[in-house]
Amino acid sequence: MPPYTAVGGTERGASSGLSAVILNRGGRYPRRTLFQELEKVGFDYIISMEGPQERYDVEELSGRFPQVRFILLKENVSLGEQINLAASELSSSLFFVLWNDLRILHSGGASRMVERLQLGQEELYKNVGQKSAYRRLCSIPLIQNSHFENLPTISAPALFKGTVKTLMFTPEREGQSSLYPFDGVGIYDRIRFIDIGGFDTSLSSTHWQLMDFGFRAYLWGEQISATQLIRLSYDGEPPPEDSTTDESYRRFYLKNLAPIFQGDHASLPLRRFFSYSWRVGGDLFTIWEEFLKARRWIKDYQYRFRSDARAITELWESVGEPTDIEYLRGKDLGMENREKQTTPEASIPAAAAPTAITLASKTLPLSVTGQEGHEV
Numbered sequence: 545m546p547p548y549t550a551v552g553g554t555e556r557g558a559s560s561g562l563s564a565v566i567l568n569r570g571g572r573y574p575r576r577t578l579f580q581e582l583e584k585v586g587f588d589y590i591i592s593m594e595g596p597q598e599r600y601d602v603e604e605l606s607g608r609f610p611q612v613r614f615i616l617l618k619e620n621v622s623l624g625e626q627i628n629l630a631a632s633e634l635s636s637s638l639f640f641v642l643w644n645d646l647r648i649l650h651s652g653g654a655s656r657m658v659e660r661l662q663l664g665q666e667e668l669y670k671n672v673g674q675k676s677a678y679r680r681l682c683s684i685p686l687i688q689n690s691h692f693e694n695l696p697t698i699s700a701p702a703l704f705k706g707t708v709k710t711l712m713f714t715p716e717r718e719g720q721s722s723l724y725p726f727d728g729v730g731i732y733d734r735i736r737f738i739d740i741g742g743f744d745t746s747l748s749s750t751h752w753q754l755m756d757f758g759f760r761a762y763l764w765g766e767q768i769s770a771t772q773l774i775r776l777s778y779d780g781e782p783p784p785e786d787s788t789t790d791e792s793y794r795r796f797y798l799k800n801l802a803p804i805f806q807g808d809h810a811s812l813p814l815r816r817f818f819s820y821s822w823r824v825g826g827d828l829f830t831i832w833e834e835f836l837k838a839r840r841w842i843k844d845y846q847y848r849f850r851s852d853a854r855a856i857t858e859l860w861e862s863v864g865e866p867t868d869i870e871y872l873r874g875k876d877l878g879m880e881n882r883e884k885q886t887t888p889e890a891s892i893p894a895a896a897a898p899t900a901i902t903l904a905s906k907t908l909p910l911s912v913t914g915q916e917g918h919e920v
Contacts (some may be wrong), residue, residue, distance in 0.1 A: 545620045545629060552606030552737025556588055560654035562731070563589040563636040567626055568644045573779070575601065578644060579609045586654035587640070589613060591630045623728050624743025624753040631737055638678065640731045642776070647791040649688070650775040657731065660773060675735050681766040682730040682737075684722055685774035686715055689781060697726035698770060699758070701853075708801060709851070710755065710787065717771045721860075722768050724758030727782060730768070740764055741849075744799075749792035751785045759800040762859075763810075765850040794824065798838035801853045810849035812839040817831060 564587040564664070566578070582590050590612040594602070602614050613633060621629075627641055638658060642648075651657055661678045678735060687695050694711040699722050703709075710723070728750075747753045803810040812835075813847055821831045 545632070546625060547618040548629065549616040550619075550633065551602055551614040551616060552609075552782040553591070554609035556592070557583060557611035558588050558654060560586055560588055561636055561658050562638045562640060563587050563591065563634050563656045565591045565627065565630040565634075565639050565641045566644055567593050567623065567728070568595060569642065569783075570595075571645060573644050575605060575644075576608070579605065580611055581648065583609065583611070585648060585651060587611075588636050588654070589634060591615060591633055591639075593617065593626045593630060622743075622745060622748065622753060623750045624747070624757070625745040627728060627732075627743040628745065631734055631742060632734070634734065635792070637676075637734055639734055641725070641728050643727065643729065645779045646687075646729065646776045647779065648774075649777050650773075653683075657774060658874065659821065660771070661731065661733075675739065676733050678733045678736075680733065680769055681740070681761050682725050682732050682768045683774075684715075684725050684730045684768065684770040685776050686770070686772045687726065687729065687782075688775065688777045690778055692777065695726075695778075695782060697722070699723040699726065701759070701857045702860070703854070703857050705779070708755075708857070710751075710785075715772060718770075718772050720770045722758075722770055723762070723860075724754040725768060728740065728754065731774075734866055736766060740766060743793070747792040747795060747822055749786065749788070750788060752789045752790075752792035752796045756796045756800060759796075759853065762856050763853070764845075764848045764850055794834075795838070798835065799841065802838070803842050803849065803852060805849055805852035805855070809846040810842055810852065811846060812842045812880065813898075814839075 552618070556637055564582050564585075566582075579590065579592075588611070590609070591611055592614050594614055594616045595619055596619055599614075601615070606612060606614060615633065617626075617630065630641075631639065638661065640657075652660075661680075661683060663677055663679060665675075684697060687697050689695055694714050696714045698713040698715050698720055700711045700713065701723050702711050712726075742757075743753050744756050745753075747756060757769060798812070798820075802816050803812050817832070817835050820835060821828060824831055
């Protein structure tokens with residue numbers, strides 16, 4: 545975890561089971577107004593992630609809003625690491641990740657949002673033994689720009705000439721599946737989030753953090769879907785995504801695209817190393833080390849996989865929506881030998897002098913999970 549100080553957040557605002565996490569993008573937004581609006585929604589707690597810059601209003605705001613906990617970071621950290629940290633500070637079953645330049649236009653209140661995400665009695669009966677009582681890993685709200693136009697927030701993977709691409713679409717229906725939560729915004733099931741290891745903070749690129757999170761979620765049988773019952777709006781324009789194929793992409797590739805799925809588990813065959821090293825170039829020893837580290841990680845979690853990357857992309861046959869999400873949940877897996885249906889050799893950027901990818905373990909605190917967390 546990055547060094548930080550927590551201030552405030554001593555009182556629970558409600559008992560809905562849903563808390564809010566506010567990420568600060570900068571800018572001079574009226575913080576008092578923002579917290580007042582969130583207070584009215586009825587969140588249990590509010591986590592405000594503060595950057596390393598000095599904030600002279602924190603003491604005053606923490607006294608005015610006792611359910612707001614300010615996380616004062618000592619250094620700049622990535623989007624994924626901020627969300628991981630917020631999840632470790634909360635005890636709510638669900639948490640809603642927002643930015644300080646977003647406004648909630650329609651939600652029905654925190655309690656109503658939770659009710660919509662809960663499984664019914666019949667669904668709970670069918671899913672006996674399930675760890676969570678909620679429908680999915682992450683629910684994405686409808687997001688509009690400052691002109692109240694719906695933004696293309698549905699992401700879908702596509703393989704194009706051996707390279708994975710992200711296609712973006714405007715939400716068209718309730719429950720439409722998305723590869724990852726746009727801009728990190730969404731309501732996360734905290735138990736599921738911790739169970740899959742949260743975001744991989746060894747990736748420096750926000751885009752590849754989101755892609756890695758989304759692919760791992762689907763590869764491990766989870767689901768990320770949009771809802772039109774919650775509507776948000778940006779005060780300005782959303783930031784563009786930077787999908788440059790850098791070192792973060794290389795780690796993403798090894799964890800998500802390179803593994804093959806056979807029967808009931810995934811593996812990273814040694815034969816994949818030759819094409820990988822040829823594409824990357826540079827010091828062979830360094831490339832071998834990063835490959836072996838990824839191979840060990842996949843072996844540790846080989847039985848968490850329910851599919852491979854090609855099967856994931858094939859599910860999006862229509863606009864950003866898998867045709868059969870139950871396939872990912874393992875109901876049709878293990879019945880066929882998928883050895884022949886392996887992922888293509890996705891494009892890896894060449895580099896004259898590549899640097900080793902640090903496959904550092906990231907475990908959420910024991911105080912969050914109550915047991916040892918999953919590495920990412």
